Amino acid sequence: MISRRIITAFALAVSLAATAMQTAAAEDAPPRQKWSFAGPFGIYDQAQLQRGFKIYKEVCSTCHSIKLLAFRNLAEPGGPGFTEAQATAIASEFQVTDGPNDQGQMFQRPGTLADHFPPPFPNDQAARAALGGKLPPDMSVLAKARGYEWGFPQFIIDAFIDYQEDGPDYIHAILNGYTAPPAGFALPPGGQYNKYFPTGAIGMPKPLSDGQVEYTDGTPTTVDQYGRDVAAFLMWAAEPTLDARKRLGFQVMIFLIVLTGLLYFTKKKVWHDVHHPELTGSQPPA
Amino acid sequence: MSGHSTYQPQSPFMQWMERRLPIVSLVYSSFIAYPTPRNLNYWWTFGGILSFMLGVQIVTGIVLAMHYTPHVDYAFNSVESIMRDVNYGWLLRYLHANGAAFFFVAVYAHIARGMYYGSYKEPREVLWILGVILFLLMVVTGFMGYVLPWGQMSFWAATVITNLFSALPGVGEPIVTWLWGGYAVGNPTLNRFYSLHYLLPFVIAGVVMLHIWALHMVGQNNPTGVEPKTDKDILAFTPYATAKDAFFVGVFCLFYAWFVFYLPNYLGHSDNYIMANPGQTPTHIVPEWYYLPFYAILRAIPSKLLGVTALASSIIILAFLPWLDTSRVRSANYRPLYRQFLLIFFAAVIGLGYLGSQEPSGGYVIAARILTVYYFGFFLVILPLLGLFEKTKPLPNSISEAVLSGGRT
Numbered sequence: 111m112i113s114r115r116i117i118t119a120f121a122l123a124v125s126l127a128a129t130a131m132q133t134a135a136a137e138d139a140p141p142r143q144k145w146s147f148a149g150p151f152g153i154y155d156q157a158q159l160q161r162g163f164k165i166y167k168e169v170c171s172t173c174h175s176i177k178l179l180a181f182r183n184l185a186e187p188g189g190p191g192f193t194e195a196q197a198t199a200i201a202s203e204f205q206v207t208d209g210p211n212d213q214g215q216m217f218q219r220p221g222t223l224a225d226h227f228p229p230p231f232p233n234d235q236a237a238r239a240a241l242g243g244k245l246p247p248d249m250s251v252l253a254k255a256r257g258y259e260w261g262f263p264q265f266i267i268d269a270f271i272d273y274q275e276d277g278p279d280y281i282h283a284i285l286n287g288y289t290a291p292p293a294g295f296a297l298p299p300g301g302q303y304n305k306y307f308p309t310g311a312i313g314m315p316k317p318l319s320d321g322q323v324e325y326t327d328g329t330p331t332t333v334d335q336y337g338r339d340v341a342a343f344l345m346w347a348a349e350p351t352l353d354a355r356k357r358l359g360f361q362v363m364i365f366l367i368v369l370t371g372l373l374y375f376t377k378k379k380v381w382h383d384v385h386h387p388e389l390t391g392s393q394p395p396a
Numbered sequence: 397m398s399g400h401s402t403y404q405p406q407s408p409f410m411q412w413m414e415r416r417l418p419i420v421s422l423v424y425s426s427f428i429a430y431p432t433p434r435n436l437n438y439w440w441t442f443g444g445i446l447s448f449m450l451g452v453q454i455v456t457g458i459v460l461a462m463h464y465t466p467h468v469d470y471a472f473n474s475v476e477s478i479m480r481d482v483n484y485g486w487l488l489r490y491l492h493a494n495g496a497a498f499f500f501v502a503v504y505a506h507i508a509r510g511m512y513y514g515s516y517k518e519p520r521e522v523l524w525i526l527g528v529i530l531f532l533l534m535v536v537t538g539f540m541g542y543v544l545p546w547g548q549m550s551f552w553a554a555t556v557i558t559n560l561f562s563a564l565p566g567v568g569e570p571i572v573t574w575l576w577g578g579y580a581v582g583n584p585t586l587n588r589f590y591s592l593h594y595l596l597p598f599v600i601a602g603v604v605m606l607h608i609w610a611l612h613m614v615g616q617n618n619p620t621g622v623e624p625k626t627d628k629d630i631l632a633f634t635p636y637a638t639a640k641d642a643f644f645v646g647v648f649c650l651f652y653a654w655f656v657f658y659l660p661n662y663l664g665h666s667d668n669y670i671m672a673n674p675g676q677t678p679t680h681i682v683p684e685w686y687y688l689p690f691y692a693i694l695r696a697i698p699s700k701l702l703g704v705t706a707l708a709s710s711i712i713i714l715a716f717l718p719w720l721d722t723s724r725v726r727s728a729n730y731r732p733l734y735r736q737f738l739l740i741f742f743a744a745v746i747g748l749g750y751l752g753s754q755e756p757s758g759g760y761v762i763a764a765r766i767l768t769v770y771y772f773g774f775f776l777v778i779l780p781l782l783g784l785f786e787k788t789k790p791l792p793n794s795i796s797e798a799v800l801s802g803g804r805t
Contacts, residue, residue, distance in 0.1 A: 150658050178473065178476050178480065183480075247670075250476070251476065251669045254661060254666060254669040255666055255667065255669035255670045256666055257666035262750070268662070269659060269662060272658045272659060274658075274659055274660075274661060274662060276666075277666065308679065348669070349479075350480060351479070351480070351486045354486075355486060355487070355490075355657055355660070356657065356658070358487070358657065359653065359656070359657025359658060360657075362653050362657060363650070363653060363654070363657070366646060366649055366650050366653055367650065369646055370643065370646030370647055370649075370650060373639070373642050373643040373646045374643050374646075376639055376642070376643070377639040377640055377642070377643045380635045380636060380639040381636065381639070381640075384434060384631065384636065
């Protein structure tokens, strides 16, 4: 059959080209973790967000800003679940630049719920100057600004299993990816080897080690656990409305399934006479 | 059609109105009594779905515009403020961003249906060309919308795409400067893209009206490609087509909602959550998925000018489809060879889409070149010749004969 020959010839040509494709020797794939907020019904784990916040505050915040997050967010539903009093207390530990006052001077005052987290450096240049020329990225939407291209066919599978957690996976992987560089790897000055970082050489020194941050709830104080907790916190910071989105999504899906079902039966009823003219003996009106 | 009923106003007020502005009878004859072929399958529901999606995009877009700031220093954060501080702002933004993607899903299904059943053939050439214009407007509008969040991909997509014009000899550079409103992509660029992104959807709505007008002049094509001949071949638009359209809009919304609520960032690129930084080029710049086949064609050709020409031609060539296809038979169901070549064409477009998302090196470029040659060869060689040599299957005498004989579609 001529059509089959066309298809075979065509498939052959494309596959010949495909065999010539080199496989991209990229960085290691970040191992996938179990996240409480994964899947259609996943929501944030409050205790985990509180632990993650503790790590951010004690470790990350010395270099990384989180400018889009406000102290009031800490007490909002779907978040770490601090009470308003606790969030106010946290805010008051930070000094915020305000002004100008009546004398035209900028001044420092304790933070309030309405304030955003103050950055650790007054500006990007100050951060670069203090940190050997490297600017630590702002962490507000970091968990959505990082990811990993799994390629075909995984990216299609992910659409069906609702997997969107490549960002937190990557953050966890980076925190656990500090190893000795492979033989022959030329590490640039000031760089650290990290097997999950795209170029292999990351500017950030290993930020966490076992037992560094104290947990009061008996959770293991390992870098693996720290990584998971701070990644969860950063995911919440990037997407504080995730819980509300999934709750509303479930209601919308139920509504749409019922509506579409009713529309299907409506269509069936309307078209009944068209498909079975013998039952009524008449043609539907045109 | 002889059985085509007309609107008869009953109440005195409606009679009074009818003599002055016959809008009710216009709606009645266009959307109620309008005769449709009785054998339309679900591929014909994408026209209604597209109208629905245009409505969704305009409504969500107008509300988003109330909260968005078109300035290079504030655009990124104003979008994040919509996500965080505006009531249901996350819903509006995810509906709009994923809505654009699903708009393109629907338009590709609509175009594919037109190509499969020969809906572009005489007397529907103008209807088809209006459709190509609509697709072009959608491409431009979607591209400008992608620039507005001012993330890294927004900025670099704007840079790459506007730079394509610089390939034109002589006038290229001045055109690019004029498009940018400066010597680089910057605040004037963002401002004009915002203005045009708000304007173009209403231009689309206007052309949609012309598209529907042209459709109602010539009537719908159908899976047999045989024109309706008697009242047995047709059904009134309402309730038959309306009920079918409504059901499939529901099915379509289920997929749309799955992405909006459960995979809102799946179709986007994570780099677009990094604020635009003119000093840092992303490792590889990719457009939104719905442009990837055209992007692959652009990159398949080593010469910039020829690549840009091929990119533009790949869309514009669609407008010439009614004359490139020389066959007198419309539907692929009765054209066995055309059907095979067309299905390969669809596979080639999907293949180009995949290659457009990959790094342009080695075998990927070779594969993209093969598929690009097929893309243009399909229109310029296969279609004109096929009409002359292809042995088509016998057509049914009428739609009702095809339906009642139990033949497929």
